[in-house]
């Protein structure tokens with residue numbers, strides 16, 4: 355059976371990246387996806403915005419919605435302090451083993467737990483099953499129409515605390531209009547917009563940061 359694009363990305367990382375070096379894994383994926391096959395990684399330009407917000411949050415516990423091949427999980431995990439941890443939720447069973455392998459090659463398996471399933475099913479289990487208290491940082495990069503309901507779910511499950519930072523990808527393209535409407539009109543969030551471009555393209559995109567005011 356033909357290999358999937360995601361398997362070809364893993365092959366490229368496995369062949370070209372330096373084992374245990376997250377930067378070389380990121381560079382390899384960015385090179386492959388800008389020169390060979392486009393893929394929906396957050397990419398190098400929006401990745402820098404992600405880096406800066408993760409540094410600002412300096413999270414002990416972080417959550418990512420939408421793992422895909424693990425590119426943004428590596429961007430986040432490589433910046434985490436000792437003992438800090440990233441939970442990443444992915445529902446597509448084909449992507450989970452590929453992301454695990456790519457994160458292993460980056461040497462970050464100890465800092466990342468990939469949870470397979472829909473965000474709306476796993477978020478309510480984070481406290482009881484995964485011993486999470488509250489989340490310091492959340493990266494939203496899954497189905498765009500799930501950004502708003504899953505943000506509401508995070509709040510309802512008591513997973514947000516005063517100062518929790520959310521960062522959402524694809525605010526312009528593919529777009530997350532319901533999320534934008536919700537988060538900007540909700541008084542308990544302080545929002546900042548970061549204009550950028552769609553990964554590996556000249557198409558406009560943006561990220562939105564929302565700080566939970568408690």
Ligand SMILES: Nc1ncnc2c1ncn2CCCCCNC(=O)c1cc(-c2ccc(F)cc2)cc(O)c1O
Pocket residue numbers: 394395396419420421443444445446471472473474495496497498500523524527528552553
């Ligand atoms: N745990 C969970 N719960 C619910 N859904 C879950 C999930 N885990 C995964 N999914 C399902 C997410 C599917 C991928 C989401 N991301 C996207 O759909 C996405 C698409 C583009 C794009 C841009 C231009 C184009 F021409 C085409 C596509 C770019 C991006 O940066 C994107 O993040």
Ligand SMILES: [Mg+2]
Pocket residue numbers: 394395396495523524
């Ligand atoms: Mg995205």
